[in-house]
Amino acid sequence: MLAKFKKHIKRKFPELVGKPFLLACSGGVDSIVLAHLCHHTELDFAIGHCNFQLRGEESDIDEIFVKDLAFELSKSFFSTRFETMDYIAKNKVSVQLAARELRYQWFAEVMQENHIEILMTAHQADDNLETFMINLSRGTGIDGLTGIPEKTDTVARPLLPFTRSQILEYAKVENLAWREDNSNSDTKYLRNKIRHEIVPKLKELHPTFLENFKNTQQYITGTSKLAVLYIDQIRKTVFQREDGIIRISVASVLKLEPLDAHLFALFKGYGFTEWNDVKSLLTAMSGKEVRSKTHRMVKDRDFLLLAEIKEENTKDYYISNDVGEIHTPIHLRISQVLHVKETSKNVLYVAKETLKYPLTLRKWQKGDYFYPLGMKGKKKVSKFFKDEKMDSISKEKQWLLCSGDAIVWVVGKRADERFKVVDNTCEIVKFELNT
Amino acid sequence: MLAKFKKHIKRKFPELVGKPFLLACSGGVDSIVLAHLCHHTELDFAIGHCNFQLRGEESDIDEIFVKDLAFELSKSFFSTRFETMDYIAKNKVSVQLAARELRYQWFAEVMQENHIEILMTAHQADDNLETFMINLSRGTGIDGLTGIPEKTDTVARPLLPFTRSQILEYAKVENLAWREDNSNSDTKYLRNKIRHEIVPKLKELHPTFLENFKNTQQYITGTSKLAVLYIDQIRKTVFQREDGIIRISVASVLKLEPLDAHLFALFKGYGFTEWNDVKSLLTAMSGKEVRSKTHRMVKDRDFLLLAEIKEENTKDYYISNDVGEIHTPIHLRISQVLHVKETSKNVLYVAKETLKYPLTLRKWQKGDYFYPLGMKGKKKVSKFFKDEKMDSISKEKQWLLCSGDAIVWVVGKRADERFKVVDNTCEIVKFELNT
Numbered sequence: 001m002l003a004k005f006k007k008h009i010k011r012k013f014p015e016l017v018g019k020p021f022l023l024a025c026s027g028g029v030d031s032i033v034l035a036h037l038c039h040h041t042e043l044d045f046a047i048g049h050c051n052f053q054l055r056g057e058e059s060d061i062d063e064i065f066v067k068d069l070a071f072e073l074s075k076s077f078f079s080t081r082f083e084t085m086d087y088i089a090k091n092k093v094s095v096q097l098a099a100r101e102l103r104y105q106w107f108a109e110v111m112q113e114n115h116i117e118i119l120m121t122a123h124q125a126d127d128n129l130e131t132f133m134i135n136l137s138r139g140t141g142i143d144g145l146t147g148i149p150e151k152t153d154t155v156a157r158p159l160l161p162f163t164r165s166q167i168l169e170y171a172k173v174e175n176l177a178w179r180e181d182n183s184n185s186d187t188k189y190l191r192n193k194i195r196h197e198i199v200p201k202l203k204e205l206h207p208t209f210l211e212n213f214k215n216t217q218q219y220i221t222g223t224s225k226l227a228v229l230y231i232d233q234i235r236k237t238v239f240q241r242e243d244g245i246i247r248i249s250v251a252s253v254l255k256l257e258p259l260d261a262h263l264f265a266l267f268k269g270y271g272f273t274e275w276n277d278v279k280s281l282l283t284a285m286s287g288k289e290v291r292s293k294t295h296r297m298v299k300d301r302d303f304l305l306l307a308e309i310k311e312e313n314t315k316d317y318y319i320s321n322d323v324g325e326i327h328t329p330i331h332l333r334i335s336q337v338l339h340v341k342e343t344s345k346n347v348l349y350v351a352k353e354t355l356k357y358p359l360t361l362r363k364w365q366k367g368d369y370f371y372p373l374g375m376k377g378k379k380k381v382s383k384f385f386k387d388e389k390m391d392s393i394s395k396e397k398q399w400l401l402c403s404g405d406a407i408v409w410v411v412g413k414r415a416d417e418r419f420k421v422v423d424n425t426c427e428i429v430k431f432e433l434n435t
Numbered sequence: 436m437l438a439k440f441k442k443h444i445k446r447k448f449p450e451l452v453g454k455p456f457l458l459a460c461s462g463g464v465d466s467i468v469l470a471h472l473c474h475h476t477e478l479d480f481a482i483g484h485c486n487f488q489l490r491g492e493e494s495d496i497d498e499i500f501v502k503d504l505a506f507e508l509s510k511s512f513f514s515t516r517f518e519t520m521d522y523i524a525k526n527k528v529s530v531q532l533a534a535r536e537l538r539y540q541w542f543a544e545v546m547q548e549n550h551i552e553i554l555m556t557a558h559q560a561d562d563n564l565e566t567f568m569i570n571l572s573r574g575t576g577i578d579g580l581t582g583i584p585e586k587t588d589t590v591a592r593p594l595l596p597f598t599r600s601q602i603l604e605y606a607k608v609e610n611l612a613w614r615e616d617n618s619n620s621d622t623k624y625l626r627n628k629i630r631h632e633i634v635p636k637l638k639e640l641h642p643t644f645l646e647n648f649k650n651t652q653q654y655i656t657g658t659s660k661l662a663v664l665y666i667d668q669i670r671k672t673v674f675q676r677e678d679g680i681i682r683i684s685v686a687s688v689l690k691l692e693p694l695d696a697h698l699f700a701l702f703k704g705y706g707f708t709e710w711n712d713v714k715s716l717l718t719a720m721s722g723k724e725v726r727s728k729t730h731r732m733v734k735d736r737d738f739l740l741l742a743e744i745k746e747e748n749t750k751d752y753y754i755s756n757d758v759g760e761i762h763t764p765i766h767l768r769i770s771q772v773l774h775v776k777e778t779s780k781n782v783l784y785v786a787k788e789t790l791k792y793p794l795t796l797r798k799w800q801k802g803d804y805f806y807p808l809g810m811k812g813k814k815k816v817s818k819f820f821k822d823e824k825m826d827s828i829s830k831e832k833q834w835l836l837c838s839g840d841a842i843v844w845v846v847g848k849r850a851d852e853r854f855k856v857v858d859n860t861c862e863i864v865k866f867e868l869n870t
Binding site: 133134135136137138139140141142144145190193194197198201202204205206208209211212213214215216218219220221222223224225226227229230231233258260261262264265 | 568570571572573574576577629632636637639640641643646649650651653654655656660661662664665666668695696699700
């Protein structure tokens with residue numbers, strides 16, 4: 001196996017020869033064999049180990065075990081301990097995801113500090129098959145089936161062409177010691193079941209099963225990449241981005257055939273999972289909304305509006321001074337001026353004597369009305385929004401400048417008649433919105 | 436199950452209600468249950484059975500069994516017997532493929548004769564999973580993983596949402612009899628192994644494994660369809676079709692990223708399987724060629740030429756008469772005329788007295804030369820082809836009109852000086868190529 005490994009490094013990873021990298025080593029048979037193979041290939045590497053502290057003393061013994069190996073091979077050793085359970089509790093993620101996030105973040109730091117560009121991991125051929133079967137059983141999208149790549153800009157996985165049995169064989173012949181992880185998380189349980197009960201049966205199906213599977217997975221990965229290129233094109237023509245909101249013409253989406261596949265590919269990146277709801281949205285009434293954990297999509301007449309979910313700021317803010325600048329919740333410059341000069345949607349001049357301090361900045365409420373400048377009589381704010389063709393997300397973002405109960409300014413949109421500067425106005429206050 | 440089936444028909448196959456269809460029935464449990472379900476749903480159908488005569492008396496008993504069922508349910512019955520082994524020997528296909536081709540062709544005939552538009556087959560949920568696993572083990576492309584569709588324009592498969600165990604349960608409860616196929620072809624062996632050893636383990640992985648698998652397969656199918664839309668666009672910009680040859684600019688292909696996935700998607704439809712050879716062709720010398728069973732692709736300077744493999748006609752053809760018309764191997768009109776009139780590449784005038792009958796039409800051979808009209812001296816035909824920038828496929832298609840050993844006309848391209856009409860020519864023969 002060493003000869004084959006050396007050849008593989010030379011052919012597929014020439015950039016690793018003579019250049020230091022960081023080898024991620026858990027202490028398991030895969031990463032122990034990988035360390036020995038790299039050592040005998042005379043590659044220049046440091047060893048990194050993460051102690052997730054999930055298995056008490058066992059975790060600590062793993063750490064010492066890997067440290068000893070680094071010493072034996074005369075390699076630099078980096079290690080860290082994570083409060084993984086705390087991280088899980090805080091971020092509400094699975095053990096698996098927590099470990100991955102913590103690990104890759106820490107490796108990145110070590111690499112940066114030590115001017116190392118490449119991380120090497122010990123994934124092998126059976127890992128890909130096992131992950132494939134796990135994701136098949138869970139019903140994830142195609143991304144769960146495409147397999148881990150052999151190399152990216154920062155990660156190298158030179159064990160991927162080798163099978164678990166080849167690795168075990170090498171460890172035995174070379175008389176290597178390694179650590180077994182006897183924990184039994186959900187994923188581990190699945191993986192073990194697949195490894196011991198299903199994969200051996202699969203391998204009996206065809207003499208070159210693993211090789212065939214690898215080809216199939218490459219086809220899936222390739223097809224998936226072409227579909228991404230396709231959907232990127234579609235997104236360019238169908239998505240209009242403005243002010244953090246993506247506007248999507250319903251008519252242009254309805255033209256896409258097959259619709260389900262397009263919807264899934266267009267919107268899976270925004271965390272949606274209820275595809276029937278997403279589909280119904282296309283023909284729903286205005287105002288209807290679908291939410292994922294991170295995004296919301298609102299039907300607004302002929303459009304879908306897609307935006308990140310942000311806790312909308314519904315607090316009231318007070319402005320007690322008529323000169324100065326505020327930055328929260330919006331950026332307003334307030335000054336006293338002698339004349340009305342420039343006029344724009346973002347500038348408001350009001351007669352100071354009409355204002356009752358403190359002024360308030362608040363969001364729209366049902367029943368709000370004002371006296372739009374230049375119009376006779378009052379108008380409901382909701383009616384104003386409608387006439388302005390404002391979508392529901394924009395309405396929620398709209399601030400109102402108020403004096404007592406009265407609306408002075410639908411900020412950036414329309415002033416109120418009652419506060420306007422007239423001939424006998426003594427003092428003029430200028431509000432300038434910085435967008 | 437009957438209630439669920441009725442609901443499913445009503446929702447997903449409303450076109451089947453009150454309209455006759457043909458139900459394909461092998462006599463196995465799936466199609467027997469399907470026939471009973473359709474009967475109790477009061478659908479209007481005929482029963483079709485194919486006897487492939489692969490299992491001697493067993494096959495004949497199956498046929499009688501299905502015929503009896505049709506009688507019992509008062510349905511029209513159509514059956515046929517195939518000499519399947521002869522078909523396999525003649526067409527060099529697998530048993531599986533032979534059975535499929537024979538079956539679907541015959542069903543189509545029965546349907547046309549009886550004005551039936553839809554064929555119903557008894558595929559169920561486990562079939563899709565089993566086929567998926569078989570193709571996974573064989574390493575087919577993504578097309579082998581996408582699953583059989585629930586409906587097309589002419590085929591309905593209303594059992595697809597039901598599992599094998601649901602179907603067996605219904606057969607037991609209803610006390611139905613069916614026929615077991617105890618043959619053990621390669622595919623059957625694989626399918627049985629998957630059915631009995633692997634699928635039960637897979638179902639243990641997750642309580643809703645089959646449902647999850649169905650979703651995954653839908654994602655794969657969707658992604659695959661998007662990739663097809665994408666590659667169709669690429670093909671439109673990269674493939675130039677002319678005269679049965681597709682010209683493909685090498686530079687434009689080399690721009691496609693990732694290259695492997697693009698090559699596979701662009702060319703798999705032409706039967707290629709040796710992808711490394713296809714890839715090498717891009718940088719190979721002119722004249723290098725890769726063949727599939729049906730197609731050849733030739734590197735020709737900055738292009739790839741893709742063409743169907745046709746047995747090139749290398750026979751010699753004789754023309755003994757100077758007036759008339761021939762259609763083989765090319766369409767030539769030959770007449771005697773008084774004057775040289777229109778000139779075009781496809782028309783040749785020669786002095787009759789220079790010709791030795793019979794004339795010959797033949798392909799180019801190494802060493803051939805001629806005296807191009809208007810030039811002094813002779814020229815090798817190979818040199819002429821090169822100067823004309825003819826690609827290797829066009830060269831193979833090129834006919835030469837000869838008189839004895841001498842070339843009279845590189846047909847449609849260039850005449851020979853020695854046979855031209857001169858001032859004292861008595862009789863003029865006109866050859867007209869119809870392309």
